[in-house]
Structures are given as structure tokens and as C-alpha cells.
Amino acid sequence: MENRQPSPSDKGSNALAPVLSVSNLTTSFQSDGKWRPVVRNVSFDVAPGETVAIVGESGSGKSVTSLSIMRLLQKDKSRIEGRIVLGGKDILALPENQMRAVRGNDVAMIFQEPMTSLNPLFTVGQQISEALLCHSAMSRAEAKAETIRLLEKVRIPAAQSRFDEYPHRFSGGMRQRVMIAMALASKPKLLIADEPTTALDVTIQGQILDLIKLLQEEEGTSVLFITHDMGVVAEIADRTVVMYNGEAVETGKTEDIFARPRHPYTRSLLSAVPILGSMKGHRRPLRFPVVDRATGTSDVPVEAADTVKTDARPLLEVKNLTTRFNIHSGMFGQLEGRVHAVENLSFTLQPGETLSLVGESGCGKSTTGRSIMRLVQPLSGEVLLNGEDVLTMEPKRLRDMRRTMQMIFQDPFASLNPRITVGAAIAEPYLEHRLGTRTQARERVADLLERVGLTADMASRYPHEFSGGQRQRVCIARALALDPKLIVADESVSALDVSIKAQVINLLLDLQASLNLAYLFISHDIAVVERVSHRIAVMYLGEIVEIGSRAAIFENPQHPYTRKLISAVPVPDPSRRGIKRPVSNDEIKSPVRTPDFIVPVRQYNEVSAGHLVQVQ
Known part of the structure; x- marks a missing residue:
């Protein structure tokens, strides 16, 4: 098919020359003495002020495309063919010293993992200032002032005082904001964002997407956004390039691709996206439709079998579970504070049921799973498995117990x-x-x-x-x-591509039906949680703030934090792209407390049968 569609965005930029024009890009890598193409004949344009998304699964060639544009591939092992015109310059014809001037000035890149992109030995202020000093004639004082302005622009709280802090002192979302500030330092015409939100929690992801949109409006920067998340594509992109097996199989306006996908692979990607609110009217978890990538046809998704035994004794009973980690410092290891990772948690899990623990990184959900398995030792509480307390078992009995309870890890x-x-x-x-x-x-x-x-x-x-x-x-x-009768699934699908995620979730639901398994499903992916859960517990700073049936939590959320989580989920609907949310400066609060901290007694209101909400 014809890949090139030079249709500009609907922002009125059709009279202007594209900022980036990629024509018949082919990138090959040397392997066993042969050149093997991994990107073949890809063509697209990015107009001024436009956001173009390149979407596809791992191995589709989307990141190699972005690295080819930046000329960041290893020279002796890669070969780039075709034509890449950036701001009127054919960058494939530029010598390396001129290409270094292009990077940072004309085009900048935000990488997926900010912690590996930032140097841990230098402060964030030094690293942003370095980009300014390399690409301008500023003095160090001027570079520092501009760095602080950039940090404020990307909504880093107390930017002046944080200039001298090191990357490890920042949260994941704040580190990604630092990377955006560094990329914007020289006011590039084009910003390439390579999976900048993949590793982030849903609320932080929402903040970063809103921030990129806001900065784009203020600066008029064009954005090439690389992702595998179709919800993110709908949220941010004017036009979309769908890549599969190194080729651009479909290109067009984002709303057209979502409304009328032509290629079978595009249809398979869209069908595997969990849509928030799509479970309304379904009493049980719902399988994802299985799409044939050759034809684009799919089966009809069906509800999972009814496996929950509500009249039986709970398989798992967690009562007042508390797990804390001591923080020592100084020569004599003095107790400086405690991480209140899990604080006074109580819930039950029936045979054949899926209870999801949902919340942002640092809320204690993974520590809860590890505490139940006794992979970490809780401070207090009870974990009853078939009526036996796991926390007081002798090693031999604990070893036998693990036949009943198993864990699937994230990686x-x-x-x-x-x-x-x-x-x-x-x-x-x-x-x-x-x-x-x-x-x-x-x-x-x-x-x-x-x-x-x-x-x-x-x-x-x-x-x-x-x-x-x-x-x-x-x-x-x-x-x-x-x-086993119980499986603790700790972020077991969060690292997977969207269609692979759908396959694994279907597998888990099928196994639950055939083996009557109970799942403690730990995740920060709200849309997936809605799809697989019978009940949901929302965690914040080590505590459950709301727990109830899936319908109760999603159709009648009561706690402000629950509403915040749900509202931050990207919805795969391009018509919502114009909706603006206020960019929040909030960081997730720390669970670290002083040694003398007294935990307040929490009260819960019962909104409806089994739907409990923490009193604020």
C-alpha cells in the first residue's frame, strides 16, 4: 500500500512545509555478515505544531525509526537509507559534527526510562544547564536562571531549591518532567517522545500527556510520539502511523483510523484495548475478542464462567495486616524512620474470585502480595489460608502451604x-x-x-x-x-504489548474457569482491572481507601482518590483530544514516617452491601 499521506493536521498548517519529512526510510542491521532490514520503506510527514503518533507492538520498528531520525544507531552495525528532511536539511547527508548541532537545537528526544537517561552523578540542574551551554552562548548564571525557568515550566514544585538535587531524589513522573525540560531547553522544532509514559502510573501518565500538549500549544513544537498504547494515541495524536513487522501498514488522521481501521493489524490493536466503562451491564469478567491478523475478523467476547463460591468459607482472609520497613542511618545504625508500606489491611477472597489491588507505585500493593506469601515478614496481622495462619507457620508447613498459593511476578x-x-x-x-x-x-x-x-x-x-x-x-x-488454589499476580501483564496482554488475560480467565482459581490481581492499569475483576480494593499510602464490587467501584466511586485514578485513564476516543485537564504539580506522598508516628484509627462507611469507603 502507499504509506505516504502528507495530509497535514487539522490545525490549519497545510500551507506550511513539514517540519519533518521521512521518505522511504529503510534501516538495516548487520548480522552474520548480512544486512537485515528491520524498517522498510517507511514514509510520513510531521507538519508544524502537529502531533504524529507511530504505534505498534515491540519489534514493529517504531523505536528504530525514531533512532534513525536522530542518527543515534551504531554506525558500523547499522545502515540507514532513504531521505530524512528536518527543517529543510537532509540530515542523512550531514557530517557528524553538523548532526550534533541539529540534535538539541532542531530536534530533541525524550526516552522511555528517565533514570537510565539521566546521569546519577550530576544534579538535574547541571544536566539541563549542560544542554543550554552546549547549544547557546549563555553564561553559567544565565543557564542556571533558564534551567529554573524550564523546571517551573514543566511544573516541578519548588524548582529553585530542586536545582541541586540528584535524579534519585525525584519520583518517576518528576524525572520524566526533567527529561522534557532538558529536551525543550533549546526550543527544538521537533520533539521525539519514545514511549515516555509506558513505565508510569496512570495519574502520572495523564499529567505527562497533558503537560506535553500544554507545552506544545505554548511553544508551537511538533511532536513525534512513539507508543504501543492506543488510548494514549487517541489522547494526543493528530495523525497516526501504524507499524507492523517493520512496515507502515496504515497512515491517516487519528479519528479516521479509530473510526474506520482498514488494515487487519490495526483492527486487532484496537480490539485489544480495554475501554473504561465497557463493562457496564456485565456481571462477570469479560474475555477480549480474538482477532485474526490476516483477515481482521474477530470472535464475540463472552463473559467468563461463574466461578465465585459466595457461600463457601473464604479461601484467603487478611486481617489487620501491617508491614513496615525500618530506616537506619549513621555510624551506629540509629533508627531514623519507618516505611509504612502496608497499614492495617483487611479483606477476604472467595474460591474462584478475582480481587484486584489497584493504586499507584508506592501504595503498597506489591508489598501486600509479598507479605501474604511471606516473601517479606509482616509486622503484625493475620493471613488465613483455608483457615490456617500463614504468618505463624513453621518453615516446613509454610513450604507445604506454598503448594496452595503461588505468585506470578511482573518481569x-x-x-x-x-x-x-x-x-x-x-x-x-x-x-x-x-x-x-x-x-x-x-x-x-x-x-x-x-x-x-x-x-x-x-x-x-x-x-x-x-x-x-x-x-x-x-x-x-x-x-x-x-x-494451587490461589495465585497472586503482581503486575503480571503490565510489561506486555496490548494484544499480548489481551491474550494472557484471556488465558488467566480460562484457567480460572477450568481450575476454579482465585486471583489476587495486583495492577495499576485501571482499564485492565475493570475487565478482569469481581471485586476491587483501591490502595493509597499502604491503606485501602475503598473496596467493593467492580460495578460499585467504577459506576459509583466515592473516595476522591478512586475518582482521580479513574479520570486519569486514557480513553481510546479521539473526540476527547481537545479536553483539557489542569496539569497537577502533585507528587505521590511518601509513606516514610518518624519512629514515634502514631497511625490514626481509620473509620469506614458502608455505601452499599460490601462497598466500603474510608472516612476522610
Whole structure:
């Protein structure tokens, strides 16, 4: 198909030459003595003041496209062909010393992970000032004043006092704001944002998106936004380029692509996006539709089977669970404070039920899961599994208990031993608990791999030979090896592409139906939580501020923090792109308290049956 669509944005810029014009871009990497193209014949324009999104899953070539434009690929291992015109200059023809002047002046880039992009040895003020000093004739005093102005512009609270702070003293959202300030330092014509919100919580993501839109309006900067999140695309992009397997398979106005997607891959991406509010009228979790990427046809999503046994005794009962971490300092290790990670949590989980713990990073949801598993030792409280207190079990009994309760972690690659095959990894708990012979273990591994949508012959492969979604399926298979009744899923789909995420969630729902599993589903992705949950607990600073059925939480949220979380979720509807929200300067409050801090007694109101809200 024809990739180039030089249609400008609907902002009246059609009379102006594009800021960026990419024509037939082909980028190849050298492997085994051969040049292998990973981006093929990609063409698009970015008009003045326009936002163009390049969207696609991992491996689609979208980040390689942005790095090719910046000429940041390793010279001896890469080859860039085609034509890239930026501000009237053919940047592929520029010598390196002139290209260095283009970077920062004409085009700047925000990377996905700000902590790896910022130098931990220098203050944030020094790093932004350096960009100014390199690209202008400012004095150091002038650079400092301009840096403080930039920090204020990106809504860093108390910017002057934070000039001399190091990156580790900033939250993830604030570090990303620092990266935006650095990128804007020389007033570039084009800003390339490569997955700038992927690693951020939903409220921080909303703040960053609103900030980029606000700064774009003030400065008139064009933006090339790289993402795999179609909700973010709808929120920010005038036009969209959909990439698949190194090619631009569809290009056009964002509203047209969402309303009338033509390519099967585009339709599969859109169908896998959980839409907030789409669960209204559904009593149980809802599977994602399965789309054939060759034809674009999809099945009809159906409700998961009714697995919750409300008349049975709760499988898991958590009572007044408290986990704190002491902070020591000084030569003699004096107690300086405590992190109140989990504070007086109580909830139950029925057999076959999914209870989601939702909240931003630092709210204590992952520590809750680890405390229940006794991977960290709680300070007090009770965790009753089938009526037995996990927190008082002897080591041998605890080891046996873990047959009933298993955990799936966020990063599947870090969870698997790279030195052993996945078959050995899945068989290990089965053999450790002496549930059968090695021959039976091999049969069990083959059965589990097929149950999670892989094939038995994959048992001989190593973790690096799998994709991210396949590795997460391996981790699910390993968790099922001991026939557990409860699975703690800690951000188990947050690192996955949108369509892989949909596949893994469908798998979890199918397994719940066939094995009557209970899930404690830990996530900050509100739209996914709505899709998979029977009940939801909203956490803030180690405490549950609201808990109830999925319908009660999403259709009648009562706590201000719950409403804030829900309102921050990007909705895949381009008609909402013009909606402006006030850019907040708020940082997530710290859970660190002084040693003598007395925790206030919390009261809860029952709004409806099972719907409890913390009194403010």
C-alpha cells in the first residue's frame, strides 16, 4: 500500500512545509555478515505544531525509526537509507559534527526510562544547564536562571531549591518532567517522545500527556510520539502511523483510523484495548475478542464462567495486616524512620474470585502480595489460608502451604533462570515437592505448556528464545505446576504489548474457569482491572481507601482518590483530544514516617452491601 499521506493536521498548517519529512526510510542491521532490514520503506510527514503518533507492538520498528531520525544507531552495525528532511536539511547527508548541532537545537528526544537517561552523578540542574551551554552562548548564571525557568515550566514544585538535587531524589513522573525540560531547553522544532509514559502510573501518565500538549500549544513544537498504547494515541495524536513487522501498514488522521481501521493489524490493536466503562451491564469478567491478523475478523467476547463460591468459607482472609520497613542511618545504625508500606489491611477472597489491588507505585500493593506469601515478614496481622495462619507457620508447613498459593511476578525474564530450560524451570517445584517421578514431571510439563497455549516441544528451549508474552505464559505454567488454589499476580501483564496482554488475560480467565482459581490481581492499569475483576480494593499510602464490587467501584466511586485514578485513564476516543485537564504539580506522598508516628484509627462507611469507603 502507499504509506505516504502528507495530509497535514487539522490545525490549519497545510500551507506550511513539514517540519519533518521521512521518505522511504529503510534501516538495516548487520548480522552474520548480512544486512537485515528491520524498517522498510517507511514514509510520513510531521507538519508544524502537529502531533504524529507511530504505534505498534515491540519489534514493529517504531523505536528504530525514531533512532534513525536522530542518527543515534551504531554506525558500523547499522545502515540507514532513504531521505530524512528536518527543517529543510537532509540530515542523512550531514557530517557528524553538523548532526550534533541539529540534535538539541532542531530536534530533541525524550526516552522511555528517565533514570537510565539521566546521569546519577550530576544534579538535574547541571544536566539541563549542560544542554543550554552546549547549544547557546549563555553564561553559567544565565543557564542556571533558564534551567529554573524550564523546571517551573514543566511544573516541578519548588524548582529553585530542586536545582541541586540528584535524579534519585525525584519520583518517576518528576524525572520524566526533567527529561522534557532538558529536551525543550533549546526550543527544538521537533520533539521525539519514545514511549515516555509506558513505565508510569496512570495519574502520572495523564499529567505527562497533558503537560506535553500544554507545552506544545505554548511553544508551537511538533511532536513525534512513539507508543504501543492506543488510548494514549487517541489522547494526543493528530495523525497516526501504524507499524507492523517493520512496515507502515496504515497512515491517516487519528479519528479516521479509530473510526474506520482498514488494515487487519490495526483492527486487532484496537480490539485489544480495554475501554473504561465497557463493562457496564456485565456481571462477570469479560474475555477480549480474538482477532485474526490476516483477515481482521474477530470472535464475540463472552463473559467468563461463574466461578465465585459466595457461600463457601473464604479461601484467603487478611486481617489487620501491617508491614513496615525500618530506616537506619549513621555510624551506629540509629533508627531514623519507618516505611509504612502496608497499614492495617483487611479483606477476604472467595474460591474462584478475582480481587484486584489497584493504586499507584508506592501504595503498597506489591508489598501486600509479598507479605501474604511471606516473601517479606509482616509486622503484625493475620493471613488465613483455608483457615490456617500463614504468618505463624513453621518453615516446613509454610513450604507445604506454598503448594496452595503461588505468585506470578511482573518481569518474566527476571523470574526465570537463564541457565536452565523452561521445562526444567516448570518441573522444579513439582520435583521439589516430590509429587512424582522425573518421567511424570516431563508429562506434567508437556501438559502445562499446552494448557497455557504453548507446545510441548518448547520445554527444551531457554528463556531468551521466547518473546515477552511467551515467557509470561511459561511463568503461569510454572505457577500451575503444584495445582494451587490461589495465585497472586503482581503486575503480571503490565510489561506486555496490548494484544499480548489481551491474550494472557484471556488465558488467566480460562484457567480460572477450568481450575476454579482465585486471583489476587495486583495492577495499576485501571482499564485492565475493570475487565478482569469481581471485586476491587483501591490502595493509597499502604491503606485501602475503598473496596467493593467492580460495578460499585467504577459506576459509583466515592473516595476522591478512586475518582482521580479513574479520570486519569486514557480513553481510546479521539473526540476527547481537545479536553483539557489542569496539569497537577502533585507528587505521590511518601509513606516514610518518624519512629514515634502514631497511625490514626481509620473509620469506614458502608455505601452499599460490601462497598466500603474510608472516612476522610
